[in-house]
Amino acid sequence: MEINIVGGGPEELLPDLSEFRHDGNVWVGVDRGVFTLLSKGITPYMAFGDFDSVTATETKKIEKHVHVMKKFKPEKDETDMELAFNWALGEQPEKIRMFGATGGRLDHFFANVQLLLKPALNNIELNIEIIDKQNHILIKTPGSYEMKINQDRKYISFIPMSPFVKGLTLEGFKYPLKDCQIPWGSTLCISNELISDYGTFSFSEGILMVIRSQD
Structure with missing residues (x-):
């Protein structure tokens, strides 16, 4: 349901x-x-x-x-x-x-x-x-996730909702990351984009907000 x-x-x-x-x-x-x-x-x-x-x-x-x-x-x-x-x-x-x-x-x-x-x-x-x-907002807990490209929501942002998000890795993105720690207040992961049909993001600790947006 x-x-x-x-x-x-x-x-x-x-x-x-x-x-x-x-x-x-x-x-x-x-x-x-x-x-x-x-x-x-x-x-x-x-x-x-x-x-x-x-x-x-x-x-x-x-x-x-x-x-x-x-x-x-x-x-x-x-x-x-x-x-x-x-x-x-x-x-x-x-x-x-x-x-x-x-x-x-x-x-x-x-x-x-x-x-x-x-x-x-x-x-x-x-x-x-x-x-x-214009926006699609969701919350993710530690794990690995696959994302499919969506031209109607091509901008993808990752925002920490805990003091730190640890081990953030972005693959298949215009701006990739590898095992990065993102603190509250950081704008490092705003307005990324997928460069292929699919991409993945993963992290090991914290709570992450994911926003898919269009202009």
Whole structure:
């Protein structure tokens, strides 16, 4: 099972959600993201939020079409996205994708990025991604990984999300690395590119954010 969570970020930053409509996928709406899903012909399995960003008319439409709604007061200890994310983790899916999690307020964006770290910090192996029209963000723990070239996301950046990422090796890239240590604050690994159909990256210690982007 894969869970797709759609938040209330700017709709113009969303990718084509139809690309992610596969059998067995579960859709979850967060606050205004619920109405966004309905407007695109996707009925979410669940809805989370205080729904302070939708009108009374939009709320009625949500209540009519979504059978499981988790309503919360605006004054709470977690964001609406975190509440949905925690539920998704409890379902133990193969993958979690987050849409509508970028753009708009920077505090919400950084909070959503930090959610990606939860499984890694708790030693849980799980594929989690933030995807928008221009970027694809994911977190990796130590290991070796293969990447396929994608001209729509040709720029690839590696950002340490722990004090150090050790043993970083990049093969098949325009700017290769061999057993390199990357500290917090380094921009060494920004805007790399694959030079063949496939490349690999590996590292031995730390937590690494991988961002595939287009201009």
